[in-house]
Amino acid sequence: MEIAARFGTDGASPRAVHDVVKDLPIYADRPFCLTDGTDGFLDALPFMTKADLRRYFPHGFLRPGTSFASLIASKKVEVVRTSGTSSDRLQVLWDADWWERQEAAALKSHAYIGPRMTGEYTEAVLTTPLCSESVCKTGPATMEERRVDNLLFLNTQHDPSRWTHSDLARMADEIDRFRPAAIEADPVYLAVLARHLRDSRRPVFKFDWIILTYEFVSAIDKTAIRGLFGCPVFEFYGLTEAGVFFLECPKGRHHFCGSDSVVEVFRVTEGDDGWRGLPVNTGEAVVTTWGNSAAPLLRYRTGDLVTVGVDRCACGAPGPTVLSFEGRIRDVIKLPDGKVFTPRLIDDTLFGIPGLAQYVCVQEGPDSMRVDYVSDGPRDPGGEIVSQLHSILGTARVAARSAPFITPEQSGKYRTAVPL
Amino acid sequence: MSIRSEFPILNQTIHGMPVTYLDSASTSLKPRCVLEAIRKYYEEATANVHRSTHLFGETATQGYEDARNRAAHFLNARPDEIVFVRNTTEAVNLVALSLRLEKDDEILITPLEHHSNQLPWASKVKVVYVPLRPDGLPDSSRLEDLVTPRTKLMGLGLLSNVTGTRGDVEVWREVASKRGIPFLLDASQAGGHMPMDVQKLGCDFLAFSGHKVCGPSGIGVLWGKRSWLEQMAPPFLGGGMVHESRLDGYTVKEVPWCFEAGTPNVEGAMGLAAALEFLEKIGMKNVEDHSKELGRQMYDGLKGNRQLRLVADQTSERYGIVSFFVDIPGLSAEAFGRIMADTYGILLSAGKHCTHPYHDLIGFSATVRASTHVYTTEDEVNRFLDAVREITG
Ligand SMILES: Cc1ncc(COP(=O)(O)O)c(C=O)c1O
Ligand SMILES: [Zn+2]
Numbered sequence: 051m052e053i054a055a056r057f058g059t060d061g062a063s064p065r066a067v068h069d070v071v072k073d074l075p076i077y078a079d080r081p082f083c084l085t086d087g088t089d090g091f092l093d094a095l096p097f098m099t100k101a102d103l104r105r106y107f108p109h110g111f112l113r114p115g116t117s118f119a120s121l122i123a124s125k126k127v128e129v130v131r132t133s134g135t136s137s138d139r140l141q142v143l144w145d146a147d148w149w150e151r152q153e154a155a156a157l158k159s160h161a162y163i164g165p166r167m168t169g170e171y172t173e174a175v176l177t178t179p180l181c182s183e184s185v186c187k188t189g190p191a192t193m194e195e196r197r198v199d200n201l202l203f204l205n206t207q208h209d210p211s212r213w214t215h216s217d218l219a220r221m222a223d224e225i226d227r228f229r230p231a232a233i234e235a236d237p238v239y240l241a242v243l244a245r246h247l248r249d250s251r252r253p254v255f256k257f258d259w260i261i262l263t264y265e266f267v268s269a270i271d272k273t274a275i276r277g278l279f280g281c282p283v284f285e286f287y288g289l290t291e292a293g294v295f296f297l298e299c300p301k302g303r304h305h306f307c308g309s310d311s312v313v314e315v316f317r318v319t320e321g322d323d324g325w326r327g328l329p330v331n332t333g334e335a336v337v338t339t340w341g342n343s344a345a346p347l348l349r350y351r352t353g354d355l356v357t358v359g360v361d362r363c364a365c366g367a368p369g370p371t372v373l374s375f376e377g378r379i380r381d382v383i384k385l386p387d388g389k390v391f392t393p394r395l396i397d398d399t400l401f402g403i404p405g406l407a408q409y410v411c412v413q414e415g416p417d418s419m420r421v422d423y424v425s426d427g428p429r430d431p432g433g434e435i436v437s438q439l440h441s442i443l444g445t446a447r448v449a450a451r452s453a454p455f456i457t458p459e460q461s462g463k464y465r466t467a468v469p470l
Numbered sequence: 471m472s473i474r475s476e477f478p479i480l481n482q483t484i485h486g487m488p489v490t491y492l493d494s495a496s497t498s499l500k501p502r503c504v505l506e507a508i509r510k511y512y513e514e515a516t517a518n519v520h521r522s523t524h525l526f527g528e529t530a531t532q533g534y535e536d537a538r539n540r541a542a543h544f545l546n547a548r549p550d551e552i553v554f555v556r557n558t559t560e561a562v563n564l565v566a567l568s569l570r571l572e573k574d575d576e577i578l579i580t581p582l583e584h585h586s587n588q589l590p591w592a593s594k595v596k597v598v599y600v601p602l603r604p605d606g607l608p609d610s611s612r613l614e615d616l617v618t619p620r621t622k623l624m625g626l627g628l629l630s631n632v633t634g635t636r637g638d639v640e641v642w643r644e645v646a647s648k649r650g651i652p653f654l655l656d657a658s659q660a661g662g663h664m665p666m667d668v669q670k671l672g673c674d675f676l677a678f679s680g681h682k683v684c685g686p687s688g689i690g691v692l693w694g695k696r697s698w699l700e701q702m703a704p705p706f707l708g709g710g711m712v713h714e715s716r717l718d719g720y721t722v723k724e725v726p727w728c729f730e731a732g733t734p735n736v737e738g739a740m741g742l743a744a745a746l747e748f749l750e751k752i753g754m755k756n757v758e759d760h761s762k763e764l765g766r767q768m769y770d771g772l773k774g775n776r777q778l779r780l781v782a783d784q785t786s787e788r789y790g791i792v793s794f795f796v797d798i799p800g801l802s803a804e805a806f807g808r809i810m811a812d813t814y815g816i817l818l819s820a821g822k823h824c825t826h827p828y829h830d831l832i833g834f835s836a837t838v839r840a841s842t843h844v845y846t847t848e849d850e851v852n853r854f855l856d857a858v859r860e861i862t863g
Pocket of ligand 2: 300301302363365366367
């Protein structure tokens, strides 16, 4: 497989990586090459997948003489679960404070956010309340109960389509009272809140900036959020099991922001899985991390597709960038002729259709597609959805169906494309 | 007959591992004969019961009433004392709604009861709880003192879904019959673990759910002594349960049909009958021996583990259900359950198992529960014990 780009190699030391992983059973059989620099070191490593993490948890992460119980009881390490349904989720280990440390480092390095992260900086969080059973609250919980350190967790409901007017008003009230510097949000959730604020004509709280994270960011949501809140909006890409990796700059490109990690992007070349039609600079992000000593990862396949740019970003920061996050490999729609469509490609196609708030594109047969969509306003976008999709899908059949709402997966996340 | 080969769902793998299903106390798996019985109703004779005059209708009615006979046989009871309901919860509610209770009446139960045998009472009358002994089990020796002239029913779980221990039926029965108080058994868990002979048990009501005895969901049984059923006022009215209805009144059918308003779960009853026949073929004595053996195996394998605290840990006399608190700070019962599922393919329950008051009393915020059934093997229990050792070791 060909590499489209590598990020973070400047800060990598093969020796440091090796020292963190060497006595972990999960890596007992890895070939390490410590003599040929970072590139040589990485080249020698085989890939690992979610299935490996699952199979080796927890015994693969126990150093000789350590038991799982004593490790957890020591409080130096905690068990965290990724979101996702049980076929998809993972249990992972975090060094205490590791997540906060590398996340803060990433934000500090940002040209706009960094200088604004002062001592009393506060943040509202809007995502599924299921993200972490120890922190986020489901069900009735007071604002005080949902305050953790400098954060306020706004959501108490699993599914934003069940938010009532009073739920939305409560969240807006709480934002007004809490006056956070920023909000970190799942884009779908924040877009629902944004449309509510717009329709109810209430004054909109002015955040210094907005971070969109947790899942694929539809341009429809991002534009709605930017339009309503009128502050800079940045996408932030990370994985619970691996750390944060990319943060969007004011010029709209995504710069590497990881600590103690390397991201490699492997091109999905023509012929792999019989795929056709992906740009040469699109590939799967594969991460190697050694900052979280409890569970370092070697060439871990994220299952996420990104498109990289090698030219210098207009913001002046050096190095390659991610131009766009394409979505998950498992959400890529493939037609019988091998031509593939990433969630981003579909999103770009549907973006800008007047009256379209949300959609999910479901492949119902080898060459038939159904789009369920939620309208925004009186205009029915159904016809235009069909014609726009036809323009990229060729002869495939497309039907569009208006829906009162779109339900998230059990994890609280949404899929915008669901292949056969 | 190889019992396991009758359960198609067990052929699956989870993340490449065989499925080790130790969550039968939540619901049981279904053998092929049950699937077949339901399929037959849909493919060969779909019809309403007690109404239609055609062939399908006759076949369906016959199958439905045969199911009642089968359930009666299973409980060693009379068929006209079998009321089909949705589940145990509905059965207990049905009794609570029909007994003409008043606000200051009393019901005597244990704090170990499932919500199903607690909330239907607590919402209507004063509930008196038998205290717990230091070992965490109800103290039946206190029963006599707690009965008052206002005690209108005594309700007991035949098999606890948390501790895997059998209720003190003999003591309860004696007190109840001496004082002439109806005695209800919540037998929701029992059918997969022990024979249920209402004559021997000496109760007045017994409730169980089809889905816990390898049958379908949405069908369950309330057995009641005819003399009690006849005193009860049917709380649900409508089609199927009336004998005659005029503009100015109605008369209801006789017991048990007067309690089955509306179209019943016909295919569910047929599936339940197939399940009961399946268990009877295995032999309920064998079912019981098997459950006790696995219960003993789990108890022995877990009790010395210093990272776990078994619920009712002094009782080795138990069936194939065991719950424990994970005494590792930072590792919740839910996280423990997820690791067992995702890393080992072992499916358990984690939480309070619909016994919140009991968990509060014993001071555990949540426990992990492993529960067996007729298809559970010793090997599976060993796999579970090995995995527990690996996590807690
Ligand atoms: C002891 C006990 N009683 C009652 C019930 C309720 O059964 P159902 O949900 O089928 O009504 C259960 C189910 O878990 C149980 O274990
Ligand atoms: Zn830039």
